[in-house]
Amino acid sequence: MSDRKKGRGAVLGDNPFGDLPRERPSRPPPRRVGGRDSSPVPPLRADLEGKISAVQEQVQSLILDVTQALESGDIADPGDRRRFREALVGFAGQMQNQLAVIQATEGAEQSAIETLLRLARPSFYLERVNRFFVAGRGVEVDRFGMDPVFERSLTPALEFMFARYWRIATEGLERVPGKGGCLLVANHAPVAGFDGLMLRWAVSRERGRPCRWLVEDELHYAPYIGMFCQKLGGVRASRENALRLLRQGVAVVTFPEGNRGIRRLYRDRYRLDRFGRGGFVRLAIRERVPVIPTAIVGPEESAALLMRIDLASSVLSLPFIPVTPTFPLLGPLGILPLPRRWTIRFGEPIVFDEGPEAAEDQAVVSRLGEEVRSRVQGMIDDMIPPSLGRGKE
């Protein structure tokens, strides 16, 4: 038994670099079988040192041979010299790989404790987590808080929401001017900003022009919802912001119903509320930009607001706690409106040819605002199939 052990040891000692020189690793050396009967071997240590120095000598003489061959001009033909050098480079690469494997396996044992220590440090995880979170985001955002890198990383999801989830059909998209500032005036729905996001998506992706939507304060400063709106192109609704965007030639989506649109209950669906104080009319008159009445049908069913709870809503910094078929039943997931089909229709652009002084006249502004409102309401009434019906008049 002990004899056999010795024999094995001898085989291993014989060939410490067995893989490297001649023997193929897959085929065990033939001597292994007969190892038992081979003559006693010298002690391992001395043998190993001999091996190491032998390998060193071999490698050194090899290098010497090669350099001599290159310098002496034995290989005169340039093509041959090139082939020779290429072969050498290939061999060097192989050597390097083998050595790297040895280094890695040997080195790993040594650094195992270090790795364990590193794993025990919180900064190790923090670095990875931070890398993960920063990965899909841009460092810089614009002044309105939009993050183009974040939007790009969400593109597949947004595409899915647009085309598969709500299967949004657009009608009359060609009526949105290809460039220059314009105001898209649309009906609002209690869908946590998704109506604006999808309108922006339709205009910016399918029409290929810059488009942002205005978000009322209640939504813009609602936790998480506002943050996402902001990062995906929502702009806090203010006269100054709208003006800046229009002057930059951006299509601005506005929901003049504002808060009253978000608060509309399901039983009142698609019955447009008054259009604020007509700020959008004043903007359109002063900046001479066209107004495109826009009707969205679908969102009010996909997020049917059954009830509003105002009690304790301020604790959550929400305008109200919505009760929909899915919220708060399904928790945060319930915020996502149901996948009912949406249709967006863009109407004929309206250009106000009143002079700039009309913007100061509240009567004119109110009349024009009401005109746009009834246009949007008319489009909605047109689009709703009679079978579906809507809130009782």
Place this chain on the structure above:
Amino acid sequence: MARDFDKIRRVLGDGTTVALAGSASSMTGLLLHRLVGDPRVRTVVLVDRDPVPGMDPSVRYYSVDLSQPGSEERIAEILSREEVGVVVHLGLSTELSRTPDLDHEMDTQGTMHLMSSCTMVPVRKIVLASTTMLYGAHPDNSPWLAEDHELRADRTFPFFGDKIEAERQFVEFAHRHDDRVVTILRVGLVLGPNTKNVFSHYLARRIVPVLAGFDPPMQLVHEVDAVRAFLMVITDDHPGVFNIVADAVVPLATAIRIVGHAPLPVVEPLASPVLGALWSFGVAGLPGPFIPYLKYPFLASGERAASRFGFTASFPPVEVLGDFARAQKRRRIEAGMEEA
């Protein structure tokens, strides 16, 4: 080169003497080192509670606590003896100390004393280091707050209230002495390897509390840019109020992550008590009155500084944060809290 110097002499005579009056803030040191050796500056005078470590021997240092009663005579005497042309007031507290009363004394009394001593002696120009935080973080803030916008920071909190009051004193001084040049620089959130202020202390913690669901964009200014802006208004005359900010903005949570720290979302109703408690135990870097700054934007427009004296920030946010983070890491390694 020679022509440059001629031009400089024509503007400033033989180079002007600049006095920095401060309360040992990090900006004082940075500006001091930058002014020493500038050909347009004859002498640098430092009027401060503490000397700046490693300052040039040519700096004329006077140990004065601006907030002490009677310091105005002493400052006036120093200003006239040294024939000071420009006084830079760097005394407004940039850090929240554990002794808010002293900060309050410094911000109000210090400014008052400095103002009255500047009235006594013919100082040609006074510059105030202020901050864009004074605009206050409000939901209805424009993303381009201009210099003439109302200062709406919480006045009941002395850190802001005293600074608004100091600015008012400067504006009043400008109205009363139209022969003097009065400049106020409202600098954004200054960060850098050597800067210490409220925001840097907040960002320096491993775990940084933020408001759950809010990620306001922030305006960061590299300390090098801030010092450059001060140098511009010291060597040239630009009366008025100027925002010194970078054009690029970065969301707060991203900033924290770039520094390599972890944002800890706190639900808003709990934010004030939690932050307050953490602050009073010395764990977190911000007390309650700063919570709006974690929620609403306070972005200032740098258009005026750009058009009047061509100041634009040269460091993008990622470099500002990188410089800050590297310095933080180095400090931790030096303190033995972390391995290299």
